Amino acid sequence: MKEDKRKHNGGHSNGGRKSKAEEQKLIEKLSPLEPEALNQLEINVKNGERWAIELFFKYNYGMPKQQTDITTNGNDINISPIEWVE
Secondary structure (H helix, E strand, C coil), X not given: CCCCHHHHCCCCCCCCCCCHHHHHHHHHHHHXXXXXXXXXXXXXXXXXXXXXXXXXXXXXXXXXXXXEEEEEECCEEEEEECCCCC
């Protein structure tokens, strides 16, 4: 029987995520900057910056539902995402 080589995939058991204590320290450090960050976001949305508008909508309304087009040609199945057209 073949050896299961998944144990050789590497990585760390914690997956590189910071501990809750480290995460909380970062939140406390950045919290005083929140009003300025929101102000800059507002300025960039008003200036029509695409990245700012996308960020605003993603956080307020969520990501759009991804749609896929599934077609069959005989025995072959083609699954492809529907592209967003601007």
